[in-house]
Amino acid sequence: MADTENLRDSLLFKRKNGYETVSGAEVAEIGEYCEGYKLYLDRGKTEREAAAAAAVMAQAKGFVPFKRGMALKAGDRVFALNHNRAFVAAVIGEESMDNGALIAASHIDSPRLDLKPYPLYEEADMAYFKTHYYGGIRKYQWVTIPLEIHGVVIKKDGETVEVNFGGRDDEPVLVINDLLPHLGRDQGAKPLATAFTGESLNVLVGGMPYNDDGSDKVKLAVMSLLNEKYDICEEDFLSAELSLVPAGKARDVGFDASFIGAYGQDDRVCAYTTLTALLEMTETPKRTCVCILADKEEIGSEGIAGMQSEWYDTFIADLCEATGASLRACYESSACLSADVGAAFDPNFAEVYEKKNSAVVNGGAILMKYTGSGGKGGSNDANPEYIAAIRKSFDENGVLWQMGELGKVDQGGGGTVAKYMAQRNIDTVDIGVPVLSMHAPFEVTAKLDVYMMYKAAKAFFALEK
Ligand code: MN
Ligand code: MN
Numbered sequence: 001m002a003d004t005e006n007l008r009d010s011l012l013f014k015r016k017n018g019y020e021t022v023s024g025a026e027v028a029e030i031g032e033y034c035e036g037y038k039l040y041l042d043r044g045k046t047e048r049e050a051a052a053a054a055a056v057m058a059q060a061k062g063f064v065p066f067k068r069g070m071a072l073k074a075g076d077r078v079f080a081l082n083h084n085r086a087f088v089a090a091v092i093g094e095e096s097m098d099n100g101a102l103i104a105a106s107h108i109d110s111p112r113l114d115l116k117p118y119p120l121y122e123e124a125d126m127a128y129f130k131t132h133y134y135g136g137i138r139k140y141q142w143v144t145i146p147l148e149i150h151g152v153v154i155k156k157d158g159e160t161v162e163v164n165f166g167g168r169d170d171e172p173v174l175v176i177n178d179l180l181p182h183l184g185r186d187q188g189a190k191p192l193a194t195a196f197t198g199e200s201l202n203v204l205v206g207g208m209p210y211n212d213d214g215s216d217k218v219k220l221a222v223m224s225l226l227n228e229k230y231d232i233c234e235e236d237f238l239s240a241e242l243s244l245v246p247a248g249k250a251r252d253v254g255f256d257a258s259f260i261g262a263y264g265q266d267d268r269v270c271a272y273t274t275l276t277a278l279l280e281m282t283e284t285p286k287r288t289c290v291c292i293l294a295d296k297e298e299i300g301s302e303g304i305a306g307m308q309s310e311w312y313d314t315f316i317a318d319l320c321e322a323t324g325a326s327l328r329a330c331y332e333s334s335a336c337l338s339a340d341v342g343a344a345f346d347p348n349f350a351e352v353y354e355k356k357n358s359a360v361v362n363g364g365a366i367l368m369k370y371t372g373s374g375g376k377g378g379s380n381d382a383n384p385e386y387i388a389a390i391r392k393s394f395d396e397n398g399v400l401w402q403m404g405e406l407g408k409v410d411q412g413g414g415g416t417v418a419k420y421m422a423q424r425n426i427d428t429v430d431i432g433v434p435v436l437s438m439h440a441p442f443e444v445t446a447k448l449d450v451y452m453m454y455k456a457a458k459a460f461f462a463l464e465k
Contacts, residue, residue, distance in 0.1 A: 018362040018400050018448040030451040033276075034260060037450055038250035040272045041262045045245045046150045047295045047305075049164075050108035050268055051087040054275055054293055055079060058089050061279040066090075066315070072322040075284040080315055086295040086305040088315055091281055093288040097325035100333030101288040101316065102461050103426065104278070105307060105417050106270035106340060107297030110263065111135030111439045113142060113201055113244040115151075119237055120205075122219035127206035129174075131244060132198065135298030139196035141440050142244075146173035147203065151242035153232050161230045166247050173247045174203050203244055246441035258362075258447055265443040267297065269433045269450055270339035277457035288319065289461040297340070297417055307417035313424070328425075335386065336428040337460050338418035339453070342366040343406050344434030344446075352407045359404030359434040361445075364452040366404040367391075368430035373413020380418035382429035389463065390429060397459035400452045404434070431456060 044050030066078035079089035148166030209217035250262035296306030372379030
């Protein structure tokens, strides 16, 4: 009997709940760490805000803005903003960059509703904004919830007007209305995916008419309020980037406060954890460490600030040049954590998960060998040699981690920036925090997993060749 038990222990893998593996002191540390994370979520509800908040944090830790031509030596700490919407920071290592860099790449854009170029109109004595959703949203989740509006208006003369409205207790919020159940018979009979259309996601923004004769009096009144507050006219929407995001702050969830509920945790949870792991580095690392907070992941990593952009190659090439290394040699020996959230097993929807290979909350950071859909389509599919090296490093550094797939093989799927890093000839694996209600206005993570992602990033930045 005892022999069988030994055999079981030595041969079979046993899943543990994270709280069985951490000390009381670590539980306190987890809670404290997550307070900082919640503040970061509140400060960055768009990629621009999240990038700016990262820059403030970096400067507070002695990082300086990188300029091409700057001489760099081991221990130097630099950062750069990509068109004010993505962020990169690096700590120069002792070894030549020809020995590779350790790159953690996450994203700071999240699904939301963007304003159309001609957003403002009036109907039935109410003023509305037309929206065009960004990323994969479930439309029914965005009606009848309070919304804030964030973004920038760039006026013709180049002046930037920052908009951040609806977040303060004394400010009104905006909202998209839904049908009353009494008249919802036809809508209720429609499939979930078609019951709400993109064109029906119109935001209520006002109802008080301008005191005058003529048409569109409510629209005029709203525009005149916006003019007073932001000094803009309707035409200025043409060069604006304004987004509707869920109102409210990040909150603890559960009687035990062991979860965090907030908008935009995909993927600001990996942004915050990898960033703090880099910023808090006190000793000069052996290899150069880089933290990328990219934009546009939710729409395919496109555009100048998406992970496919050469902006990132230019930045790392500049670092190589400043330290006398070559980009090709650097990439060839580099390693990357594609840091992005994964799906947590949800017992309410057990039918879409394959339980044996699903990540669970409080199971720690999730390593994902592959993502994609329809037979790993569009996936990076990490090399097992690389996974073995990561596995060793995590185990040696007390990182609680698990392997996970998104869901059942034929149920759907998703992608991350991993494949774009691998295309650069960089060994890459996906890692993230398990999330419940991913892409919803209020996503849920477990504090222990957030903290373990931070520990995973710290271990990664010490990875030896
Ligand atoms: Mn993501
Ligand atoms: Mn996503």
